[in-house]
Amino acid sequence: MGSIKRMFNLAAESLKAIDLSPWCISFFEIAGLWVIIFYSSILWLYRTASREGTGLTFDEGYIKYLSHWTPGPATHIMAARDLDTWRKPLFEAGLIGQYEDLGIGYGNISVRRGSRDLFLISGTQTGHLKVTDEQHYSLVTDCDIRSNIVRCSGPVQASSEAMTHAAIYALGDAIGAVVHVHSAELWQRNLDKLPTTDPNVAYGTPDMARELDRLYRMAGFKDAGIAVLAGHDEGLISFGTTLEEAVTRVLRIARELL
Numbered sequence: 001m002g003s004i005k006r007m008f009n010l011a012a013e014s015l016k017a018i019d020l021s022p023w024c025i026s027f028f029e030i031a032g033l034w035v036i037i038f039y040s041s042i043l044w045l046y047r048t049a050s051r052e053g054t055g056l057t058f059d060e061g062y063i064k065y066l067s068h069w070t071p072g073p074a075t076h077i078m079a080a081r082d083l084d085t086w087r088k089p090l091f092e093a094g095l096i097g098q099y100e101d102l103g104i105g106y107g108n109i110s111v112r113r114g115s116r117d118l119f120l121i122s123g124t125q126t127g128h129l130k131v132t133d134e135q136h137y138s139l140v141t142d143c144d145i146r147s148n149i150v151r152c153s154g155p156v157q158a159s160s161e162a163m164t165h166a167a168i169y170a171l172g173d174a175i176g177a178v179v180h181v182h183s184a185e186l187w188q189r190n191l192d193k194l195p196t197t198d199p200n201v202a203y204g205t206p207d208m209a210r211e212l213d214r215l216y217r218m219a220g221f222k223d224a225g226i227a228v229l230a231g232h233d234e235g236l237i238s239f240g241t242t243l244e245e246a247v248t249r250v251l252r253i254a255r256e257l258l
């Protein structure tokens, strides 16, 4: 027992004799270096991908979906003008716009174009514009909700919320237009009064697509044509057979506040 104790004491003395402080500094330096390398790689990946028309879409720090954008000239010009016409009252009411303190746009509007999967939607970061034209709209050509992939083409990349628009068009062929707005007052006032999504389901995810489907089939979304997105602060979404119907559904509840 005595020899074991002596060995233990010797080991303890040896450890004390080793000055660990330089190693501590090195450890933190190495850890710091790895953090820098990691974030630089993410930034490089994001920038390279964006240049090549493929963007990882981030929302509040989370990667929501992969967006493949093919830059090209504006198409569906008359539809873009229609979108601007119906966007106007929403912009004037502050339902589409920009959070000035954050410099981030909110709200988007889209219209179905012909076949089931095509729709023209406001481009990313266009919320602050008072007037839009065909240069501010993107054609979503394909949306794979399960794999979280959106493909779009045109002069601008589709809104980062295109995935949810696609999920609504998938609910029925008669749905011709989708409007997504932000309003703290409308959101709070109509939470659980209008059809309301599960607060645990994040916007723009495959889960949200399933949740909208549930709401449509079982919770009155099909008839009301408008829903509150409980898991997306201040967010509401409406649809209609036409842009006029989708926009009017939002404006009607907005007028109730006046």
Ligand SMILES: [Zn+2]
Binding pocket: 106, 107, 161, 180, 181, 182, 232, 235
């Ligand atoms: Zn939103």
